[in-house]
Amino acid sequence: MPETPLGAFLRARRARLAPAEAGLPPAGRRRTPGLRREEVAARAGISADYYARLEQGRQRVPTGPVLDGIAEALQLAGAERAYLHRLAARHRAPAGAPPEPPAVSATTLALLDTLDAAPAFVTGPTFELLAWNRPAGLLMAWPERRPPHERNLLWQVFCCPYGDRSQGNLAATGSIGADLVASLRAHHADRPGDRGLTRLVRRMSSDSPAFAALWDRHRAGPPGPGRLHIRHPALDTDVLEYTVLALPEEGRYVFACLAPPGSRARHAFAAAHDTAPAHAAQARAAPA
Template sequence: MNADAGQPPHAPAPEPLDGRAELSEFLRTRRARLQPEDVGLPNFGRHRRVPGLRREELAQLAGVSVAYYTRLEQGNGRNVSGEVLDAIARALRLTDAEHAHLTHLAKPKQHKKKRAARPQRVRPALLQLMDAMDGVPAYVAGRRSDILGWNRMAAALFGDWGALPPEERNWARICFLHPESRTLFRDWEQKASDIVSFLRMDAGCYPNDPALSALVGELSVKSEEFRTLWATHDVREKGHGVKRMHHSLVGDMTLSYETLRLPDDHDQSLITYHAEPDSASAEALRLLASWGADATRAGTAGTQK
């Protein structure tokens, strides 16, 4: 199937995300979540007008002047060094993903606008590999949480993505705009939080991506829950873990997932799901393979922008 998930022909180009505002809000929200006692400082709480560390406290911990840190938190990271960013990341107790996001926001690379426009394609051999993964739901996700390719078991588990218009084959849209996702994922709130965190990582890497700006704008208008999560500025890398699910055909399942970033395209990841051997969830997957896979199809979203 070949389709284009780009903007409608006469739709106005969405405004790119404001890099200065993104940097400012990210630093402010990270600072707000820390209390003085978290970093070994005395807490004179009665004088605090806002939650979290003061700017001067954060500057002291990072070993920079208050004026320098204030300029950075106002979105002016143009000439900041990697060493200073490392010091601020340590002071803010940032995770590796948050540290990387801070670096992307403070020191954006000029070539990223060009890369963001590169079409997303799944290699035919990778599609063949997923088709050969009998009994294992597998799909490829790309930038903006686009679903680029999948096997029959993924369609049986998550829904027939091939029946959706190409622009709807996107985890963020499915999660926030398709009510059935709330039934499928028992831990829907965590799934929603994870997706927004992944989009935040994308926004740091590709601030000039018009399709990402359009997606964020659409979801911000249509979903209050998305707006709330987007405002937290939380970021996480795709990884591994466990999802509790309820499928209309086979009932409850507890499945482990693995995210494998592709070595030749770090914007694409292969995600697989499996159950513990000899478990009730493994039996449910076997039943799903026999009952549901015939009604669905493997596929690819074609060329995505």
């Protein structure tokens, strides 16, 4: 029977939860890591056979209370608990074609331009680069000059030579790569019929073993602030702190990076802004 997204998520989370973390006594050597199915079922208050059918894709969508019980059993945090419910809900309603995204607002473009020494850019739900200021253009090797598949923050982090040489970007937790993949995974639950999204995941998994490993962890949640590790020939710093602001449009974020005060990087970003301060560049979202 083909693997279902719900079943894959349940198996991945079960494998990552150690018995000791679940308050279970040692039970000798286990053939596989994590909890056994019957242990999750017992903690969730359902039968082991019912839970096994869920993982195998042979059980109809469970009710909300059952999902909450499973979330408790697997110790899912708020974002991943919501993701579990969204995975279940996707079976209840057919997915339509994704709507045409609106243009980046003039207010948001003006905000990017006010950050004269800070790379700032807007991403869409699959982290396509929608708009950026001149410092961000310098940081990302001028996205407007690059092929469509490279105008994506995922490509910048996992495949660009400036980003993918540092394991700091690719750690399983607490890294920009882990956050981006978790956010993409959450978006994937809402768009099961989005072929462009499926192609993006397939291509990124093929091009980057690190992306594929993070995708298989089945984490879900929004991106947050952190540190971007870079190897850039025009800059003198290896780490940029960044923050993330959610925009009113669903799935859109502003990323703003900050170079250390007085660094050559800060001066390089300010110089890039001064070359064309009139408005931020904007790109149409390209197909994956």
